[in-house]
Amino acid sequence: MRHKNFIYNNLVGIRLLYRMFPKSIILYSVLQMLHGVSWVLQVMSVQYFFDGISENGGDILPLVVKILLLGAAYAFAQTMNGVANCYGQILNRKVIKETNKVLFRTIDRKDAIAFEYAEELDRINKAVRGSEGVFWVSTTILDILFFYAFYFVVMSWYLFSLAPVLSISTVIIFIPNVITRLLHMISFEHLENEAAPVRRKMDYYGDCVIGKEYYKETRLWGCGSYFFDRYNQMLKKLNGLHFRMQLRKERVNFCIHVLTVAAYGAIIAMLVYYVLAGIISVGAFAAVFAALREFYGFMDEVISERLAIAIENMAMVKNYLAFIGEDPGEQEQIALPEKFEIRLEDVSFAYPQSGTEGEKFVLSDINLRIPWGQTVALVGENGSGKSTLCHIIAGLYSPTKGTVSYEGVQKGAGRIVRGISAVFQKFCRYSMSLGENIRISDAAGDKSADRLNRICDDVGVDPGWAGGMDGMLGREFGGTELSGGQWQRIAIARGIYRNNSLLILDEPTAAIDALEEKYLYEEFGRLSRNCTSIIVTHRLASAQIADRILVIKEGRIVQDGSHDELIAAEGEYKTMYELQRQWYQ
């Protein structure tokens, strides 16, 4: 079953490769075939030469010719080995580029929620890794067909031509190898599973001493030796497991190798018998004997290395192939009208989770209308669902139940390309130039310097931080590393740079200190005059710049009104507000 799948997926992989680079794949196969031939030529040239020695009567010249022929055969094999492998390496890079591009396109067409879903994320990660392996895994079959099989067939034919029975040596040598593989696949997984948690614990206790996360505290509390002891306990346990695992493996290997030796012995016995019986020449004996090592080596290589690695990585490639097979296709591009009303009807949302009992709703029964131009503040405790609501309004998550629509255009029909922008709590820090960091939010838009400069000016981004708009940011590529507050401002500039009618700001000032925070909020107040905006904030007082405040508690809207209205009523908002206010009395 497993092998059938393996071959099927392999063929799918080859088809994909063939569609991308038909000529290159054919060329690759031809090169591998020539490579296979070249190895057989070596064996033949050796026999030819050795026979020449036995029959030689003292004349050197024919031997010189034969030596040169032999040298040519070896040189040819070495050259083919280099050319075929080198071509494979280069082609591999080209293929990775293409498979990655297909991957990126598929990811781009997926819902952002996929990344919040542990299993789906795992699948995506596997597909990403799989993309790198498509070439090597898929070409395993090509290599086997065009190189190894070719080599073995021609060798068998050569052996057959020497003495028909000799050709069965191919089979004899093949069997123990296959048995080894099969045994390895079955019997060691559980030991590996046993070792994994021990290794994880060992690594963790090591981390408690020397990991960046724990270093200073473990030092200051003086508890390093405590973790050290635990580390060593685990290390000892792991070592024991490891050795036991190896011992079992080698026990199997040992038996297999006895078989191999027997097979080897049988072949040699046959050879000797034929030589003694005068059926094959002593030159052929020496040549075949010399070639046996290669013969066996290739067999080992194809089964223990190529096939084993391919089977191991097949899961990843399979994932990749399945993943790109799910490509939802070109999405309809929706550009929202310049002014739109947002409407949420009976919206509930639960993060997709598997295996846990029941769905846990982060948001329940949200009904909300946000008319064009309103500034709305979302307040509430951590974990109350504010950020999730933002993601739903931004169109990143589709509600589990209910509908979201923008001026009647319902989310779900396609990708919204224009009209919505946001600054998220966990904004990105791109290792690009300062200008690119901001312009990325509207990558296809106009690139006028004026607009960029004006926005930077508005939110307090100083191009001098990076030595100009083209200065690189982030340590990754040797750029300037900025402070948290500076990055935050760039994120805000990025959010604003995008052509938008709806701006969502999710705790946009978390990394900015009090003095500048006030300035930024005033700026937000000014900016939100030309668009609808939604601001998540902890600082209740800053919610006052909003026309309307929504208090979220445990996934529901518990209060809805202007600051004055809410402060006049007894309720969550007033309690929270008073609590904060008393600090500043």
Added chain:
Amino acid sequence: MKSRKKTKYNLFVFLQDMIKMIPFHTGYLLLVAVINAFLPTVQALAIAEFVNRVEGAYGGALGVHMVLVPLILLLGIVVFKQMIPSVSNLVNASAQNRLKTVLRNRFMKKQAALQYRYIEDSQSCALIYRVCGEVEGRFWAGYQTVCNGIELVVKCVVLMSIVMQASVLSGAAILLVSVPLFSLAYRTGRQNYVLQKDAVEVKRRYQYLSAILSDRDHAKERTLFGYSGQITKEYDRLSDYANQKEAAIEKKRYANMKSGSLTMVMLAVIIMLLLLPALSSGKLSNGLYVGLVTSILNLVQGMSWNLSGIMQGVADFNAYLKDVNVFWAMEEKEDAAAEPLKIPGFRVESIEFRKVSFRYPGREEYVLRDCSFVLRGNKCYAVVGRNGAGKSTLTKLLTGLYEEYQGQILINGKDLREYRYGELKWMFSVVFQDFARYALSFRDNILVGNVKEDKEQLLEQVMEKMELGACVQELPWGLDSKLGKLEKDGVDLSGGQWQKLAIARLLYSEAPINILDEPTAALDPKGEAKVYEMFWQVTMEGERSKEEGISKGEGISKEEAHSMEKFTILITHRLGAARMADEILVLDQGKIVEQGTHKALIGLENGLYKEMFDSQRCWYET
């Protein structure tokens, strides 16, 4: 151990060290290498014998008994080649186990003792990671490479000596030809190593774009901003460029490697040609000639891969040893691993910064500049300031994490540097913003605060004060429930609960000085207010019960009263929380610009504190 601090690793020292650590394993590996080196020659001789006997008997009666000896030799070689890997794998596993135990301990101890500055420096961290990750594997691989090298050399020498025996003249000629050819092969092998290093640099940029296009961190912005198309174009362009460059490198690499192989083929051909006269004159038997050729050809096949593999291995390993030396040369903090050391009768009277200037290593700008202030015992202090004003640096200097400051820090008039590190550890306990959430049991997470004593009663008190009782009751195994994801049955606490636990840890320690370094940054205002309220309550209570206890002269001894006395420094950028302190210090541009009570500071016209406070307060004025 001590000598290692001084001696630098080179290949020789490394080998000595390996032999000392795993004498049996290193010996075994060397032995196998040498035997392996002799095999081609033995094989050549066996084949020679076989061929000679068969040829000698042509036409005559030929029996198996005549070729028995060479046959047994040939089979012996097969047995050895097939069986030895199993044993070697076991030795391998055992060697790595042993090395792991010795080396990991040695390297980790060093790592745990480093000056803290290395840990915050990403370059040093990268180096430490390179050196210490899989150290046993690196060492073992290094030794294997050495053995492989020895094997290759011995193999060639032994084979050559047979050739020389057959014909001294051609042998000498061969040596003459082979030296330059060999060195050519060697040089190309080295060149390849350098080439490969270059290729890595080119790759990094498009790999970064590939991450932007596919990873989770960028998922939201990628979807919202819809930049995939644009970035993919850039990716396409960059990887084309890189592929072109890499293809060129790859071609050169293979050309190098294969020209090495072709050289070896040529050498083999030359050897065969040079031996021909000896063959035809009968000095060299047909059998030996065939045997030698077989072995030489076998050698040629493996040579190019072997040689470039060994070259690469040696170059890699040399680079690694260089890194190891840099690592061992890193400065250590004295007493880094010491446990907290109690100073009997210690009371905090004052903490003073005297003209302290400090900048992080490798940075131009000073974080603290001539910073001077005095804190007196028995008070609660708050330090406020803008982001990046250097607030957290104060903690790092006080707790001895950084020592490269100018000026003086005095505790009770004694220079901080004159205290032993253990004493400092005892003196301070800190809740950092990113405090450690150990994957231990709930109980052990608190006990970490005082590793020397296990005081059940104090633990209960602390739990009660931080209102952790209810939280613990909900856990499946109460206080002994494992936290975090390390164990299968581990449970996780909420942010607020962890916060309380961290403060409980601090209360459990008997440190006379407490520092809270922005401990609530991750909490929402409501949670934050709760934590502060609780904390102030606990410290006030300590003060009060101390006073009461002493005045009533009952129950509480003087010693116990001391242990309850908590000198506290709160570092925060939330001004509302700071005002509860007895005195507030305002840090700006590396200096204390204001110091006083909330009332005093709020009264300062044009003061920074007032400005900050007002900017936060004005929101709340109706």
